[in-house]
Amino acid sequence: MPPFDMAYPYNFEQSGAIFKLLQSFCKLAKITINNALDIFYARQLVTPNLITEDLFKSLMISEGEYFKHVTPNRFSYLLEFTRQTMKVNQFIYGVNTNYYISMENHTGHVLVYIHPPLEWLSENYVFCSLILNPVCILETTLNSKDIHGVVIFVPVSGFYTSVFYVNSLLLTQLQCLYNQSCVNIICDGIHSNRNFAALSQTSRFPNNVTIDFLSKHLFAEFWTQNPDYMGYFKQCQPHSCSYTTNQRRTFVLLMTTVIGLSSTVSVILRFISPFIISFILKRCRPTQQTSSSEDTQQGGKYFFEKIF
Incomplete structure (x- = not known):
């Protein structure tokens, strides 16, 4: 990885933090689901009379659908709160995506200047004004060489760079990681000595969906429900019956x-x-x-x- 004063925020070599952030998102989604399950299991089903099996299954299916609707919203609220907090507090990223830091030696004192960047200009000469568009989005690229040894900038399909890491991650698509040719280009671009195999398509989600879409579904592959009426009956079995x-x-x-x-x-x-x-x-x-x-x-x- 090149030093920060020579690095470009839209270079794929600077996107390691994106994958760490994705890992944190997955852990946070799992914690959100477990907390929601604890709250759900703490609830009690109270009825004046023993309900029928059909009514019991209908109630449980309805509760399950409500759970699947509410739980992702809780995660989305937390995510949006994090995004707004980072935006309002104006955190400074080490890769200079939202601020540009310069130093100057003046009469024996080191002066540090922090400038908000006014514009981005990618290697492909794509202009993005941070004043006109505070959520600038540029396609992430890799530095490579052609057959003549000339440095070229190869866009990495599905990866984008924004001012904030969270936005960059939510815009990202992972279809490149399912393509062996694309994975090989990344390995060559980062000069990796290891060989990586492309991901296999075993998910119910298409490989071209954004991380934002996956996060709204809590990265969950499937939801299962198994209403246990006999368990409910044994738990609520009456001592005697009369009519x-x-x-x-x-x-x-x-x-x-x-x-x-x-x-x-x-x-x-x-x-x-x-x-x-x-x-x-x-x-x-x-x-x-x-x-x-x-x-x-x-x-x-x-x-x-x-x-x-």
């Missing part, structure tokens, strides 16, 4: 009820009648014996009175 029915009393129903009660009473009496009769007999026998004894005594007394 009431409203019926109009008819003659047939009344007769059925009377016959049912009569049959029940008959069966009960059949079993308890012997016990009742036995109990009554036991209670009556001592009384009869006592009465007979008293009559005998009174008769004897009357007999003796007659004799004497």
